[in-house]
Amino acid sequence: MTRWAMVADLRSCVGCQTCTAACKHTNATSPSVQWRRVLDIESGEFPDVRRTFVPVGCMHCEDPPCMHVCPSTATDRRPDGIVTIDYDLCIGCAYCAVACPYQARYKVDKPVFSYGAGGQMKNEAQREDPARIGVAQKCTFCSERVDYGLENGLTPGIDPEATPACVNSCIAEALHFGDLEEASSNVSTLLRENETFRMHQEVGTNSGFHYIWAANGQDDGSAQAYADTACGSNDIGGAAPWLQQHWDWRAAGNFICGGTGSGLLIAAALASLMAIPVQLPILAGLGFVGLGLFLVWLETGRPLRAPLNVMKNINTSWMTRESLVAIPLFPLGLLAIYSGATGLSLATGVIALGFVYCQARIIKAARGIPAWRADEIVPLIVSSGLVEGFGLFTILLVIFTPVAVASNAATWGGVVIVVTTIRAWAWSRYRQNLERDAPTGTKQALAGISKTLALAGHGLPVIFAIAVLFDPAGASWIALAAGLLMLGSGWLIKSVIILRAAYNQGFAIERTPMRGNGGAGPGARPGY
Structure with a gap:
């Protein structure tokens, strides 16, 4: 069996948003729709303040709530772990969007262009996908690239032609993609050699997106989980929960x-x-x-x-x-x-x-x-x-x-x-x-x-x-x-x-990473 997964090294991510731009260009998403985005979280209190950049998107969960609630079976999970949406089945009820603990789903009800009606760029007019209007959409781990690579003997996560666009574009090599079920894969090696966490594990989704915050043996014990610390946090990067807008x-x-x-x-x-x-x-x-x-x-x-x-x-x-x-x-x-x-x-x-x-x-x-x-x-x-x-x-x-x-x-x-x-x-x-x-x-x-x-x-x-x-x-x-x-x-x-009262889950990091000479620190959970 195969389970494709992504690993983000929080020690390396610099918050440049290149992955966001690459995703938007590759998938031609509408303005304000970002299948891959990077949070900018500030935590702690002066003078001990930390800034952490956190890539987020669809986590391609093993137990995806979005799939279970979908009344049309449009959302499905492939045998390789990638969660997909069939735009021809989706009714646009947004049930999956409120079921997702990672705010990874979007719904655009009408065509939107960067410069308004009549002023769109040529590539937008040509690449607009009418099938995505009025239905749920999200990151697909660039499944078409993964499938193309496998059909042509390439290794996803290693060969660029078979690797998600966000991973290819990362200037700091903070994003990694590979097969969790293969012990020798790049992502399996990273998980063995480093301290990691997955976001919102308390929800029980068993997500396919892991975060590195320190190498094995480098934590001195000062980095406490956010659940065990009163560490304050500011909503600098849009990480705190906000009122859901999908159901009005x-x-x-x-x-x-x-x-x-x-x-x-x-x-x-x-x-x-x-x-x-x-x-x-x-x-x-x-x-x-x-x-x-x-x-x-x-x-x-x-x-x-x-x-x-x-x-x-x-x-x-x-x-x-x-x-x-x-x-x-x-x-x-x-x-x-x-x-x-x-x-x-x-x-x-x-x-x-x-x-x-x-x-x-x-x-x-x-x-x-x-x-x-x-x-x-x-x-x-x-x-x-x-x-x-x-x-x-x-x-x-x-x-x-x-x-x-x-x-x-x-x-x-x-x-x-x-x-x-x-x-x-x-x-x-x-x-x-x-x-x-x-x-x-x-x-x-x-x-x-x-x-x-x-x-x-x-x-x-x-x-x-x-x-x-x-x-x-x-x-x-x-x-x-x-x-x-x-x-x-x-x-x-x-x-x-x-x-x-319908505030969503927001975002949280269980630990802040080791960066430079600084050690790892307590996690941040804004808005709680």
């Missing part, structure tokens, strides 16, 4: 509408057991779910191929599973409305529970966003969907059948207390988990709504649920207030998690 209000709308609609269908299913009319809630629930799916469809870069290609990866993609669960949801819900059968209402509620669970797992599978990949996100999203759904169900009851609230006050109050308490517990666990290891921006965004959520989202609905038991005459108005708070607080949680 349309994605947030999908999770808001999908969770609310699913919760409403579940509430309607339970209400059907009590002979409460549920035709309108079921119709509204289907409408919300449909609206959410429509919004996320609007976000795809290739919307015409999305409806079919999104179904291709049932084995590992929760986006595919969400789409497949939605298929029977709508006809079953409409049959429940038409027939009024309790069994069909219950079946619709069960499928709706599966739908909101899939949505929760979609978020969790995005390993590139610390606020999303936490285990506690699943119970939080599911319970929030239930709270939103029961809140909207309450609003509909008060408006159209207010007598149902008063006559079922005890049951209604009990359900509100249970689902709200579960979400409060899930929110508390979620916050506690992220306080241990999340970007500072994420913590601040969540802390900003914590008090509001505790009072308006959890405390007051429970108080109102208890109040209904003691004031049946005012049950409708009290229940309406509770329903509005339950619905609004759920929307607040999701909008903040998707749009304001």
Whole structure:
């Protein structure tokens, strides 16, 4: 077997960006798209300040999150370890981009040239690849050069014609490419003879990009891992986490509408057991779910191929599973409305529970966003969907059948207390988990709504649920207030998690390298 990998010697890299320019020239990427780039990280405090240049890009992981989440199977991993994208299959949903812990993926929605429309250079106009518009793109380890070399008896990493452009261009010979499975290869030799690390090993991707920071035996023990030191760091080179820009209000709308609609269908299913009319809630629930799916469809870069290609990866993609669960949801819900059968209402509620669970797992599978990949996100999203759904169900009851609230006050109050308490517990666990290891921006965004959520989202609905038991005459108005708070607080949680707390992983170096006469130093993890 072969596993192609890259090794960057941080002791040698001078930050000249020649590799970036070579990559851009070779692959004709759009302005602002850099498959290979070099970070400029300053760490420490005066007078002990260090500057480290760190080449980054696609890490060609052994366990690539981007491949697992891709609903169209466009992202794949070759037997030789190179992670590829099939532009003809990709739907441009950007799920892979938020799943990547290395910020290595880009999506360009329209042709862009260096000097604007009408002023492009000739080579840009000739080399533009329309297949890359609206879909994910990233470093390929120059796989076409590697394949050409192998077909012609050349050795990738040794012969320039078979070696990635960034490696060929490196003026300091800091970048190396070769086969990890071959013990005598250049990269295997480098890894044996030097101290190395791989970025974000805690995420478990087993990346194919290694960094040298010292030769074996040269570390005096002063270089601590960033996890064990309080060493400060400035975001000089864009290394600190930043808010993801791939999923915007349309994605947030999908999770808001999908969770609310699913919760409403579940509430309607339970209400059907009590002979409460549920035709309108079921119709509204289907409408919300449909609206959410429509919004996320609007976000795809290739919307015409999305409806079919999104179904291709049932084995590992929760986006595919969400789409497949939605298929029977709508006809079953409409049959429940038409027939009024309790069994069909219950079946619709069960499928709706599966739908909101899939949505929760979609978020969790995005390993590139610390606020999303936490285990506690699943119970939080599911319970929030239930709270939103029961809140909207309450609003509909008060408006159209207010007598149902008063006559079922005890049951209604009990359900509100249970689902709200579960979400409060899930929110508390979620916050506690992220306080241990999340970007500072994420913590601040969540802390900003914590008090509001505790009072308006959890405390007051429970108080109102208890109040209904003691004031049946005012049950409708009290229940309406509770329903509005339950619905609004759920929307607040999701909008903040998707749009304001979704800082990506950023970049980190486990050690700063030995350079010249200076010894190795503590690593840097900006933004944490």
